[in-house]
Structure formats: structure tokens, C-alpha cells
Amino acid sequence: MLKQIIIAASLVAATAALAQEATVPTQAPPPAPYQEVSKLVDLPEFLPGLGTLYVDPATLPAGPFLAYDHDGKLSATVYMTPLADLQGGTAYDDLPVGAPEVTSVDIYYNAGHPGVEQPHAHVVLYHDADAKSRLAQ
Amino acid sequence: MWTRRHLLARGGGGLAALAAPRLVRAAGTEVLGMRGSARGERVWFAPQGLAVAPGTTLRWTNRDPGNSHTTTAYHPDLYGRPLRIPEGATPWDSGLLLPDESFEVTLERPGVYDYYCQPHEMAGMVGRIVVGQPGDPGWEEASADPGDLPDMALMAFPTVEAILAAGRIDEEEPT
Numbered sequence: 001m002l003k004q005i006i007i008a009a010s011l012v013a014a015t016a017a018l019a020q021e022a023t024v025p026t027q028a029p030p031p032a033p034y035q036e037v038s039k040l041v042d043l044p045e046f047l048p049g050l051g052t053l054y055v056d057p058a059t060l061p062a063g064p065f066l067a068y069d070h071d072g073k074l075s076a077t078v079y080m081t082p083l084a085d086l087q088g089g090t091a092y093d094d095l096p097v098g099a100p101e102v103t104s105v106d107i108y109y110n111a112g113h114p115g116v117e118q119p120h121a122h123v124v125l126y127h128d129a130d131a132k133s134r135l136a137q
Numbered sequence: 138m139w140t141r142r143h144l145l146a147r148g149g150g151g152l153a154a155l156a157a158p159r160l161v162r163a164a165g166t167e168v169l170g171m172r173g174s175a176r177g178e179r180v181w182f183a184p185q186g187l188a189v190a191p192g193t194t195l196r197w198t199n200r201d202p203g204n205s206h207t208t209t210a211y212h213p214d215l216y217g218r219p220l221r222i223p224e225g226a227t228p229w230d231s232g233l234l235l236p237d238e239s240f241e242v243t244l245e246r247p248g249v250y251d252y253y254c255q256p257h258e259m260a261g262m263v264g265r266i267v268v269g270q271p272g273d274p275g276w277e278e279a280s281a282d283p284g285d286l287p288d289m290a291l292m293a294f295p296t297v298e299a300i301l302a303a304g305r306i307d308e309e310e311p312t
Contacts, residue, residue: 042205042233049176049203110177111260113204114233119260122176 186306219284248277
């Protein structure tokens with residue numbers, strides 16, 4: 001099971017790395033149709049590890065979610081892919097990326113939260129070397 | 138931030154004078170946490186199982202800085218879920234609590250109360266409160282009907298016997 005999750009999430013990450021670049025500003029807030037996640041669902045405005053997230057609701061659950069730090073700088077692009085969907089054959093192809101430079105990628109399991117309640121994988125593309133630390137707290 | 142929402146679960150009148158077993162905490166206020174690992178891999182109630190005396194107030198506080206949680210009783214009046222609290226007890230639903238928000242409920246009727254977190258039931262975030270002990274007037278056992286509960290939730294409930302023996306059951310913190 002864990003191996004399947006890792007393989008599936010890795011495929012998503014590989015796909016995302018090749019995806020098209022989104023036309024979004026590097027400073028928050030991004031324009032419509034992006035909306036702040038904490039105004040769509042009951043979640044904190046700044047999520048430790050993810051920052052302040054914006055998403056086009058039409059793209060849920062996968063996103064992309066644009067992650068901004070406390071200074072409003074675009075720091076990461078995040079995808080949230082339900083494990084059951086991946087196992088059921090759903091593919092998330094050609095997902096936009098918030099910025100062309102990706103310095104590292106984290107993939108990990110999440111048990112769910114308002115907005116994406118199914119257990120899912122977080123695929124986090126960091127856009128600069130310090131992004132992870134700025135999004136941490 | 139402190140949001141105090143309060144609900145009194147009725148139906149236990151006349152039971153306050155009953156003697157509590159040794160490991161059942163005396164009526165008062167018990168504090169429970171809603172917890173999550175840093176990246177949200179695991180979410181849980183702390184404690185997951187708790188034995189209390191009738192008339193005890195339970196206060197849940199969201200201690201998870203990166204997530205929202207509810208405490209919601211299993212009851213047909215709440216989202217059509219199976220009855221897993223004593224018949225006649227009033228069900229509760231906190232709604233989504235942001236970090237550091239709290240919710241209180243007072244339980245009077247003896248028996249077993251099962252509850253869950255709405256966004257995290259599939260991840261097994263459930264809890265069980267045992268009010269009083271078997272033999273108390275009006276005591277109701279835990280429901281044996283799995284109903285529509287996901288397997289992760291059913292497997293996560295501590296047994297009534299374990300809760301009564303230990304007083305509280307805490308899930309191991311992730312390392």
C-alpha cells in the first residue's frame with residue numbers, strides 16, 4: 001500500500017514538473033479565479049508548512065494551490081491528490097506550475113482537511129532554496 | 138482565540154448522586170485535545186477514550202495549528218449517522234473549530250458516547266466517552282452495529298473495558 005502511494009505520488013510529481021507554467025504574480029494575492037483557501041473553508045489563514053494558500057475552486061481537489069509566505073512571496077506550488085482517486089485510475093495531467101523554477105519537491109501523506117477531506121498526497125514544489133523554511137511557521 | 142460553545146446533553150436527572158468507580162473521574166470539567174502531526178499525516182483526539190462520572194463537562198480544544206476539527210456525536214439527527222450515544226441523550230456538533238477554539242458539552246446519562254471529527258472520520262479520528270459504569274440505572278452499552286462507519290473509524294474505538302480499567306486511553310504520539 002505504502003509503495004503504491006509513493007509510486008503514485010512520484011508520478012504526479014513528475015507530471016507536475018513537466019506541466020505548463022501558470023501566469024501568476026510572485027506577490028500575493030493572485031488574480032481571479034484564484035481565491036484564498038481560508039476564505040473558502042474553515043482553515044487557518046497561514047498553514048504551518050504550506051503558508052497562505054490560494055486555489056481556483058474549479059481545480060479542486062488537485063489544484064494547483066499557490067503557497068505564499070508571510071511577506072506575500074510565491075514560495076511553492078502544491079497539489080493535493082486523493083489516494084483513492086489515483087488507485088482508481090484518475091490521472092492529473094498538465095497541471096500548471098506557479099513559477100518555472102523548482103528547487104526541490106516534497107511528497108507526503110495527509111489524512112485530510114476541510115476542502116480535501118479524503119486521505120491524499122501533498123506534492124509540494126518549492127520555488128527557491130529558502131521557501132520551505134519561510135513556509136514552516 | 139477562545140470561542141465557547143456550550144450544549145447541555147439532557148436526560149440524566151437524578152443520577153448525580155451515584156457513586157463513581159475508582160477510575161471514573163469525578164464530575165467536573167475534563168479537557169480533551171484535537172491533535173495532528175506537523176504535516177497532517179495523523180490526526181487524533183487526546184485522549185481517545187475517557188471514563189467520567191455523570192454530569193461531567195467535556196471541553197475539546199483544537200491543538201492542531203494546521204487543521205480544523207469537529208467533535209460530532211454519532212446520532213441520526215446529525216447527518217443521518219447511526220445512533221452511538223445513549224438513547225435520549227442530546228447529540229452535539231461543534232462545527233469546525235479553528236486552532237485554539239473550544240467547545241463544551243455536559244454529559245448526564247450513563248452509557249457509551251461515540252463521536253468523530255467530520256473531516257477526519259475516514260482517517261480514524263474518533264473518540265469514546267464512557268459516562269458512569271455498567272450497572273448504573275439507565276446504562277447503555279456501546280453500539281455493536283457498524284452502520285455506515287468506515288473501517289478506520291471502527292478499528293479506532295478503544296474498548297469500554299479498557300477505558301474503564303485505565304480511566305483514559307491516549308493514542309501514542311507520532312515520532
